[in-house]
Amino acid sequence: MAGNIGIATGVFWNEYGEECIDKxxxxxxxxxxxxxxxxxxxxxKIFDESLSDEERYFSSVKNRADGNGVTIAQTHLSFPIDxxxxxxxxxxxxxxxxxxxxxxxxxxxxxxxxxxxxxSGLGNFAEGVENYGKIITAVNEHIKGTNxxxxxxxxxxxxxxxxxxxxxxxxxxxxxxxxxxxxxxxxCLDTGHxxxxxxxxxxxxxxxxxxxxxxxxxxxxxxxxxxxMPYTGGINWSQLATALKEIGYKGDYxxxxxxxxxxxxxxxxxxxxxxASTNCKLLKKFREEVEG
Amino acid sequence: MKISxxxxxxxxxxxxxxxxxxxxNEAGLxxxxxxxxxxxxxxxxxxxxxEEEFVAYYTNLREIANRNGVEIxxxxxxxxxxxxxxxxxxxxxxxFERNIHATALLGSKYIxxxxxxxxxxxxxxxxxxxxxxxxxxxxxxxxxxxxVYNAVENMWMSRDGVIMETGISNADExxxxxxxxxxxxxxxxxxxxxxxxVGxxxxxxxxxxxxxxxxxxLHDNRWMRxxxxxxxxxxxxWVDLMRALKEIGYEGNFxxEGSSAKFYNIGGxxxxxxxxxxxxxxxxxxxxxx
Numbered sequence: 192m193a194g195n196i197g198i199a200t201g202v203f204w205n206e207y208g209e210e211c212i213d214k215x216x217x218x219x220x221x222x223x224x225x226x227x228x229x230x231x232x233x234x235x236k237i238f239d240e241s242l243s244d245e246e247r248y249f250s251s252v253k254n255r256a257d258g259n260g261v262t263i264a265q266t267h268l269s270f271p272i273d274x275x276x277x278x279x280x281x282x283x284x285x286x287x288x289x290x291x292x293x294x295x296x297x298x299x300x301x302x303x304x305x306x307x308x309x310x311s312g313l314g315n316f317a318e319g320v321e322n323y324g325k326i327i328t329a330v331n332e333h334i335k336g337t338n339x340x341x342x343x344x345x346x347x348x349x350x351x352x353x354x355x356x357x358x359x360x361x362x363x364x365x366x367x368x369x370x371x372x373x374x375x376x377x378x379c380l381d382t383g384h385x386x387x388x389x390x391x392x393x394x395x396x397x398x399x400x401x402x403x404x405x406x407x408x409x410x411x412x413x414x415x416x417x418x419x420m421p422y423t424g425g426i427n428w429s430q431l432a433t434a435l436k437e438i439g440y441k442g443d444y445x446x447x448x449x450x451x452x453x454x455x456x457x458x459x460x461x462x463x464x465x466x467a468s469t470n471c472k473l474l475k476k477f478r479e480e481v482e483g
Numbered sequence: 484m485k486i487s488x489x490x491x492x493x494x495x496x497x498x499x500x501x502x503x504x505x506x507x508n509e510a511g512l513x514x515x516x517x518x519x520x521x522x523x524x525x526x527x528x529x530x531x532x533x534e535e536e537f538v539a540y541y542t543n544l545r546e547i548a549n550r551n552g553v554e555i556x557x558x559x560x561x562x563x564x565x566x567x568x569x570x571x572x573x574x575x576x577x578x579f580e581r582n583i584h585a586t587a588l589l590g591s592k593y594i595x596x597x598x599x600x601x602x603x604x605x606x607x608x609x610x611x612x613x614x615x616x617x618x619x620x621x622x623x624x625x626x627x628x629x630x631v632y633n634a635v636e637n638m639w640m641s642r643d644g645v646i647m648e649t650g651i652s653n654a655d656e657x658x659x660x661x662x663x664x665x666x667x668x669x670x671x672x673x674x675x676x677x678x679x680x681v682g683x684x685x686x687x688x689x690x691x692x693x694x695x696x697x698x699x700x701l702h703d704n705r706w707m708r709x710x711x712x713x714x715x716x717x718x719x720x721w722v723d724l725m726r727a728l729k730e731i732g733y734e735g736n737f738x739x740e741g742s743s744a745k746f747y748n749i750g751g752x753x754x755x756x757x758x759x760x761x762x763x764x765x766x767x768x769x770x771x772x773x
């Protein structure tokens with residue numbers, strides 16, 4: 192069965208709420224990467240409401256998606272998840288748990304969690320793994336016995352000069368492999384993030400093999416984290432398609448082009464759907480390269 | 484305001500002129516910025532071929548464009564325009580003469596011939612600009628002969644990947660160039676992405692150019708790269724730019740110098756058409772801003 196064609200909800204949700212599901216389905220998407228935040232990385236306001244309100248909200252989202260023949264292929268937990276003290280760590284976990292419950296209501300098979308982006312407190316890589324591991328362990332514990340699987344994402348870290356990338360808690364293919372082995376999680380390959388740190392996403396995909404469960408498909412020019420449409424930046428998509436074919440990738444094809452959409456939205460929010468329509472065609476082209 | 488985008492000969496050879504112009508018209512485009520080159524440092528063979536064949540080729544292209552409801556609003560000459568000796572200078576003049584003649588045959592009044600573009604730290608702006616002025620002065624009789632205007636474009640230069648201003652990178656230098664060349668055959672072409680890259684305020688630069696601004700290369704960029712994105716895809720303040728164009732009474736086309744070749748290479752005619760549709764829609768949005 193062909194992988195689903197999806198897109199992250201973040202910017203759309205901020206502007207249209209549930210209505211964006213209808214509009215995205217109409218232009219060819221049959222999957223969503225549901226973000227627990229809107230653009231600007233602000234956590235959804237529903238999480239400030241009661242538990243029953245949350246349940247009603249996400250059940251409604253699920254029904255709207257079902258009604259459009261759209262599956263929630265993956266969700267994305269809010270971030271950042273940086274902390275210095277145990278108290279701060281507990282507060283972060285307390286925020287993430289309702290988002291996991293929401294993911295369960297939405298029927299998503301995978302939930303993506305960012306690593307810490309902190310520079311201080313990451314004096315060495317082991318410390319980063321240790322700190323991040325405490326969060327992952329708590330998350331894993333909460334969803335134990337469900338069909339939901341946590342996936343860790345690769346994230347570039349900048350030093351103070353921004354355009355200089357440095358090692359973070361989970362930056363490269365080898366880091367992802369460490370988390371997979373140590374915490375039994377899956378991996379989410381953010382293609383643009385790999386490209387930014389100088390790793391060919393095809394190389395990362397081969398390293399991950401069967402542990403690659405989901406993707407954040409996006410492109411950039413290797414300078415900034417642009418999150419633009421696949422094929423329109425510097426990534427070699429044919430090489431990635433070959434690698435995915437080799438490892439027998441069976442997942443979905445979800446784009447995360449929030450950077451581009453946010454810039455468009457500043458002038459004309461409806462134009463986001465024209466661009467999303469082109470993006471949908473590009474994702475289908477990529478799927479054809481992988482599965483065809 | 485007519486909506487236009489750039490295509491060059493390499494796309495025409497792949498898709499065919501009739502089909503390409505028809506696709507552009509169907510996507511909502513009114514005009515074409517026609518690239519008279521194969522690519523960077525790649526002149527077209529026809530520019531050095533027999534004159535009869537050359538005239539027939541561009542006359543025919545104009546007819547095909549007319550038939551498909553699109554006009555050739557402006558052209559883009561071969562580039563780069565740098566030269567190190569008399570032999571290279573003379574070759575450029577011959578190349579540009581053919582480019583200017585082709586522009587006339589295509590029914591357009593405007594061509595963009597790049598200024599000479601060297602690293603300012605190595606050459607110094609005065610020396611760079613002298614090279615440009617000499618080249619442009621030599622073109623005056625040719626422009627007059629074919630009744631064509633050369634629009635001076637703002638450029639940029641990079642050193643180790645860092646974009647910086649060079650000889651002609653802002654409105655002041657563009658206007659100074661026209662004055663130094665001393666011919667009414669020279670007007671200006673504002674390249675919005677280049678101006679953004681060098682950190683200039685686009686609206687202010689357009690206001691300075693005033694009535695000299697006859698054509699544009701509109702595209703979007705993020706700060707660190709001249710990637711020629713579709714308008715609204717980058718960091719440009721389109722409201723202010725459009726307001727400025729209105730204030731100065733700009734009467735030219737809304738011409739997007741985008742990446743038609745990139746989209747064609749991604750997915751052939753299907754993706755090229757997607758590109759045309761996005762350009763047409765983004766252009767209409769920008770035009771409607773003021």
